[in-house]
Amino acid sequence: MISREICSRVLQAAVATGADYAEIFAEHTTNHAVSMIANRVESINDTVIAGAAVRVYKGLRSVMASTVDTSESGLIACAQKAAEALGQGSAQIDIVLRERLFGDIHPVKIVPSSVENARKVEILKEGYFAAKEYHEGITQVSGNLADVDHNILIANTEGIYTQDRQIRTRIAISAVADLGSGTQTGSCSPGRRMGLEVFDSEICARDVGIHAAKQAITMAGAGYCPAGVMPVAIGNGFGGVIFHEACGHGLEASSVAYGQSVFAGKLGQQIANPKVTAIDDGTIPNAWGSINIDDEGAPAQKNVLIEKGILKSYMIDKFNGRRMGMASTGNSRRQSFAYTPTSRMTNTYIAEGEDNNDDIIASMEYGLYAKEMGGGSVNPLNGEFNFAVNEGYMVRNGKICEPVRGASLVGKGSQVIMDIDMVGKNMAMGQGMCGSSSGSVPTNVGQPMIRVSSITVGGR
Helix, strand or coil: CCCCHHHHHHHHCCCCCCCCCEEEEEEEEEEEEEECCCEEEEEEEEEEEEEEEEEEECCEEEEEECCCCCCCCHHHHHHHHHHHHHHCCCCCCCCCCCCCCCCCCCCCCHHHCCCCHHHHHHHHHHHHHHHCCCCCEEEEEEEEEEEEEEEEEEECCCEEEEEEEEEEEEEEEEEEEEECCCCEEEEEEEEEECCCHHHHCCCCCCHHHHHHHHHHHHHHEEEEEEEEEEEECCCCCHHHHHHHHHHHHHHHHHHHCCCCCCCCCCCCCCCCCCCCCCEECCCCCCCCCCCCCCCCCCCCCEEEEEEEEECCCCCCCHHHHHHCCCCCCCEEEECCCCCCCCCCCCCCCCCCCCCCHHHHHHHHCCEEEEEEEEEEEEECCEEEEHHHHHHHEEEECCEEEEEECCCEEEEEEEHHHCCCCECCCCCEEEEEEEECEEEEEEEEEEECCCEEEEEEHHHH
């Protein structure tokens, strides 16, 4: 996108007032989306995001400026604004850029932009009408098929000059059901860092629609969940959202570096049940949250965060790593050039354990099986959370019984990971978009089935 020669001159302008580090982040991103509702295609949208940002450090001060003018003059003007905001001084950096190729472990066979809209509509209709025709109680269905082609370039005064192309594809189906006692919604939205070939190998659009509709019908026929403190089995896949939100954010350097995390200063200490091993891994081939390089040009890594209950690592970006005196772990991410990057998760999951899933359910005399989790809210300072259960069932005498609606899980992240006393063997991932100070980025959450020995269940 931008030559090494131009990048060198822009970086020289950025450090002209005494910065000890400078970087350029440029991107060209194409977003494409097809939407359906009321049995017809509602919209087909294309958007393009293109621009660049220049960021400079001086000690523990950081300034970023951005521009949509990626000509040499536009980039130099942007660099000069960042330099002026940083202060007065003189440059002391000899900049020699060398191109780095970190490889691509996420092969794409069918680039979405090369496929006609008619084919994308056909895929979306398959999922949409599978949901619509599942049951007469389905009253409304909406669907979306989106693909992103995200191209980035990073150059910095440490000599890095590198690029990456990130293609992702995702389908989402939502169904509303009414069986006479109020409406309930079911949804399913799998995605991968792949092209349209994902629908030939890993995602069946019809199954996505059926999953959404079945969940809606099941919950529409359910009674309300009783409230109380009880053991809870949490299903695999998107169940990992509790660890992601209530604990994962507390392990990011953006919180830890400022002492705004309950896990700050606890490396080497036991923070979870010994059955818990938690990992953030940006190197999983074709996974939704995977990257080849992060948004500071560092290669993706597999980072063991918690090993058998012991805190082993944080997720660290370059700038917050300065404050902590620790190296980057390849976790710096940003939504676009308009956002300042910071430490973020990629594919974060609780690893498989040694318990059998059947034994987890059988161990519960009375409790809740949260088969599929939904959204919620978390206080980042203390980890207190409240999450909805999208699909839940009561457990009695070691058996999964009737479905229940309106359930929620209320607790504190640092406590819930101590109370995970059984970890199953069916680890799976669920896809989402994680919002934080550097915008919205694609992340995977995951886990096998787990049991929390005691947690507050909200209901009626």
